[in-house]
Amino acid sequence: MAQAVMHAFQTDDPRLKPLFEKVLAGIRLSAEDALTLYQSKDILALGWLANHVRERMHGDRAYFNVNRHINPTNVCVAYCRLCAFGRKKDAPGAYTMALEEAWQSAASGYSEAVTEFHIVGGLHPDLPFEYFLDLVSGLKQRFPQVHLKAFTMVEVAFLAKRAKLSIRETLQKLKAAGVDSLPGGGAEIFAERVRHIICDHKIDGSQWLETAHIAHELGLKSNATMLYGHIENDEDRVDHLMKLRALQDETHGFQTFIPLAFHPDNTPLSHLPWTTGFDDIKQIAVSRLTLDNFPHIKSYWQMMTPKIAQISLRFGADDIDGTVVEEKIYHDAGADTPQGLRRQELVRLIKEAGREPIERDTLYRPVTRTETTFTISV
Ligand code: V47
DSSP states (O other), X not given: OHHHHHHHOOOSOGGGHHHHHHHHHTOOOOHHHHHHHHHOOOHHHHHHHHHHHHHHHHTTEEEEEOEXXXXXXXXXXXXXXXXXXXXXXXXXXXXXXXXXXXXXXXXXXXXXOOSEEEEOOOOXXXXXXXXXXXXXXXXXXXXXXXXXXXXXXHHHHHHHHHHTOOHHHHHHHHXXXXXXXXOOTTOOOOOHHHHHHHOTTSOOHHHHHHHHHHHXXXXXXXXXXXXXXXXXXXXXXXXXXXXXXHHHHHHOOEEEEEEEEOOOTTSTTTTSOOOOHHHHXXXXXXXXXXXXXXXXXXXXXXXXXXXXXXXXXXXXOOEEEEOOSOOOHHHHTTOOSOSOOOHHHHHHHHHHTTOEEEEBOTTSOBEEEOSSOEEEOO
């Protein structure tokens, strides 16, 4: 049997052979191994290994959800060089939704009943903490069946500062108002040298990790991201992955890892090139192979493009995110993907990759639909 498997794995990169042995035996890869993976050009061998792990964990299942993004404001005091979304308060294009407007926007769009609102926005200098508590409790009241995945660790830390509360108290209040889990944004790259340049005014990497730690302690699941393809190097990527893996060993609170390819258009880093398909696919494979304690690796179709996201389902990813409906952060930065995809289009992408589409809720419970209703299996 081992012989047959060995036969199926072929590589012209001798450095990958010992990694093959480790992956097959379920032995954790080291930081050094992760670096070797990044340095290899044998994308098919990396894909074979990542796919092996992906199928060991999930078989043919590939997950998606029916969700809607809500970005209540793009006003932001952080002025990150990586970002094309944030605006100064009085700058052209700056917006802040009144609560009624945010609640209405949640209801608009596709007719398919959403199971998740993904809520993130800028760090607004004046909006009080109560605005966010009211936003969340108002959504919960109007859409009690919808999971609220809201506020990155960066937003939580900013709200805590503004409300003069600890991170723990802030998260407790958000949870009591109706926040069910947290998205993975704002992690960027933890390495200080890079973080200083791409997002100087955000909390640092250790504060991001500490906020996630507290969220997990409070029973709030979260995701984690890594922004790649700008000025970081392979060592920075490995450092980021290892820090996430170490925290996950402690809390088991992360559900999904989402590598995010940098989109340079309209950012102060617009001179940088876009990532290549090779790098995007390799990043998915390395993520699956190194983050052995993360249940899911998401290839976010909005950012990867539907075509790369689909191929990723054979290179380590088991999730392609959801319908989204209205995406702003990537489109401000030059993405030419659609604003949203219908449920049936996601199903088609997955089926054509030879995978079994599983509609999930945010906590990865299967969702079954009739024409007008849906049921979540618990
Ligand atoms: O935190 C901002 C990134 C993130 C750019 O948790 C950029 O399920 C590329 O975190 N080019 C927000 N990336 C998106 C995010 C996310 C997306 C989908 C699913 C989930 C989840 C989370 O987008 C930001 C930042 O890291 N970002 N600007 C840019 N120009």
